[in-house]
Amino acid sequence: MGQYSYSQPSSSSEDLDITSLLDAEAQLYADEGQSSSEAVQYEPQPEAVQYEPQPEADxxxxxxxxxxxxxxxxxxxxxxxxxxxxxxxxxxxxxxxxxxxxxxxxxxxxxxxxxxxxxxxxxxxxxxxxxxxxxxxxxxxxxxxxxxxxxxxxxxxxx
Incomplete structure (x- = not known):
């Protein structure tokens, strides 16, 4: 799973850098998306049998x-x-x-x-x-x- 690596500004900082907050949030969502897609492994389904159309059935x-x-x-x-x-x-x-x-x-x-x-x-x-x-x-x-x-x-x- 991905590591969350972002830094939060301290509460003592007077100037909040909105760009760094948005970058941190985007990184968080990217990490979550990557970890959830890695966690779910889908097995390929066997191909369904295709029958010839039967007009009597339609x-x-x-x-x-x-x-x-x-x-x-x-x-x-x-x-x-x-x-x-x-x-x-x-x-x-x-x-x-x-x-x-x-x-x-x-x-x-x-x-x-x-x-x-x-x-x-x-x-x-x-x-x-x-x-x-x-x-x-x-x-x-x-x-x-x-x-x-x-x-x-x-x-x-x-x-």
């Missing part, structure tokens, strides 16, 4: 964690979120990156996705219905033309 209700495990539903017990449910991975305690998502947020995302999908399916159904009506109209016209052709063939055969 949108809506998660079905798979980044580590490949199946998420479970747990309940929060903090004062702020008491009783609120969330999805998390069973392997969350290993220090790696795992899924964690509020249940209500996930369900709302899933509902929005279903609404979007339902809207697209309705549009496709309406387009298919329009195509069916056009097809039925074409078949009806072809049927009428076919009966005209048959009538002409019969007339030609008679003649």
């Amino acid at each position: 949108d809506g209700i998660p079905t798979i964690c980044y580590c490949g495990a199946e998420p479970v539903i747990a309940t929060a017990y903090t004062d702020k979120d008491r009783g609120r449910r969330y999805f998390c991975c069973v392997n969350a305690d290993d220090g790696d990156c795992h899924i964690w998502k509020w249940w209500d947020v996930a369900v709302m995302e899933e509902m929005r996705e279903f609404q979007s999908l339902l809207r697209r399916l309705k549009e496709e159904g309406e387009k298919s219905e329009e195509k069916l009506l056009l097809l039925e109209k074409s078949v009806g016209e072809l049927g009428r033309e076919n009966s005209r052709v048959k009538l002409m063939v019969c007339l030609l055969v008679l003649i």
Whole structure:
């Protein structure tokens, strides 16, 4: 640890040198900063495992964690979120990156996705219905033309 080496002016001194006081204070803080940084030795943390992004885990209700495990539903017990449910991975305690998502947020995302999908399916159904009506109209016209052709063939055969 660093040594504190500064001098204080005596109380008998009439002229206080403010510069020397400021220098002494700066030296004191520098020594304290050096000693506290020397006292705390941080061990390097092992590098966290980086998993490939899993789109199934990011949108809506998660079905798979980044580590490949199946998420479970747990309940929060903090004062702020008491009783609120969330999805998390069973392997969350290993220090790696795992899924964690509020249940209500996930369900709302899933509902929005279903609404979007339902809207697209309705549009496709309406387009298919329009195509069916056009097809039925074409078949009806072809049927009428076919009966005209048959009538002409019969007339030609008679003649």
